[in-house]
Amino acid sequence: MLTKPHALVVMSRPSFEAHFDRSRLQRLAEIVTLDDLSWTDELDTPSARARLARAEVLLTSWGAPELTDERLAAAPNLKAVLHCAGSVRGLVSEELWRRGIQVTSAADANAVPVAEYTLAAIIFAGKKVPFLAVDKQRAYGGWGSVTGYGDLSNFERSVGVVGFSRIGRRVVEMLKVLSGTTCLVADPYADPEEVERAGAKLVDLEEMLPQVHVLTVHAPELPETHHLIGAEQLAKLPNAATVINTARGSLVDSAALAAECAAGRLFAILDVTDPEPLPADSPLRRLGQVMITPHIAGSLGSEIGRLTDHTLDELSRWTSRQPLQAEITAEHWALGLSA
Incomplete structure (x- = not known):
């Protein structure tokens, strides 16, 4: 024995x-x-x-x-x-x-709930659910009365996935449940054929940004990925696009994101922030265009x-x-x- x-x-x-x-x-x-x-x-x-x-x-x-x-x-x-x-x-x-x-x-195994959270965030981003839910200044009078949030739809949308990681790959595969969704992936190390088999197209980040209604970040935290999504990248996103971050807060420039959201141009769903937790006076905390959750996407x-x-x-x-x-x-x- x-x-x-x-x-x-x-x-x-x-x-x-x-x-x-x-x-x-x-x-x-x-x-x-x-x-x-x-x-x-x-x-x-x-x-x-x-x-x-x-x-x-x-x-x-x-x-x-x-x-x-x-x-x-x-x-x-x-x-x-x-x-x-x-x-x-x-x-x-x-x-x-x-x-x-x-x-x-x-x-x-930990990628499973993170990808599930991300899929839910993408679907909610399409209808701008978190932001409409906290908007106390509007009186909704029926169909067509909601303005300033872009096209409230999950049909024929384009989603950009930054990082074809174990989580990013799962997100791509899960997005098949959304009819008519186009998925783009930006990752300098990804194999184009693997990305295609998962259901997406591999493109450069700069090519991706102007095309997507939702940008979700799944890259590793490295010196070269610090503020990977900065002011220049955020400026290239279309009006009413939503940025989702469940990876690491440092991948996104918090100040630049806050400025875009305060201007009413972009929206954000953040499960991670930089720093974490955010200071009490962070503008991201008080913006109606931003939903923040306390790092709950992973296994709990x-x-x-x-x-x-x-x-x-x-x-x-x-x-x-x-x-x-x-x-x-x-x-x-x-x-x-x-x-």
Whole structure:
């Protein structure tokens, strides 16, 4: 009988309780060997270091301390880090790949609710639902009485997807439910044939901007993507277009977006902002043309169970030496695809 590898769960207590109900904790114990105390939120006390020294695989999530060189040096048997959430930035570094440690994340599973949120935002943007709902200054007298919001329609619209990431790809595929929608993708690393198979056309960002009624952002956060959508790009969008951001706040120039929305020219649905949260006096907070949600697009509540199941499936593959399906390589890391 093969010996089960020794595992340690490293995350905050709220994360542990959200990820592991009784059935999922039982499944984990069937796959790996756990200490009597299988969970920790720190790696620096003597007891935690003793467990870390035995660990062959770490299951991490929100609240896990950074795996610094010093902590990795205290884990001589470590072979894999399986992250039960999305981004591993702030948790791992290139040192893991130098040590030959495999890294996976549940970003594919976390992409599901983000893409679902984005699809809902796109549909609401077509009818300008969030903005009409808070407009207390108008008295609606029936059909045709709403003005200043553009064409309230989800038919024969054009949607621009910036970043053919795991989320961007899902959004493209989901947009097939909207009859007559044209989908354009801007991503310098995307394969035109893959984009076409998903149901969109690959174009340059500058070519895309004047054509779209909705612009949704799904690029990674990198130095070169800072303010990827800035004043110049926003100015090229048609009147009454809506900007949706569920990626990272820094991808969009907040001041430039606020200026366009204050002028009544553009609308925005933002689940992420820069900074986050926004200052109390940010103009984006008080504009009727802007809807802001508190970073809720990703997995919450029962959705977290999907992340755990994804990770336990990956753990089963790892222990049985099958190919991993969600491995993050050094190349992915360099391109920001782990974010």
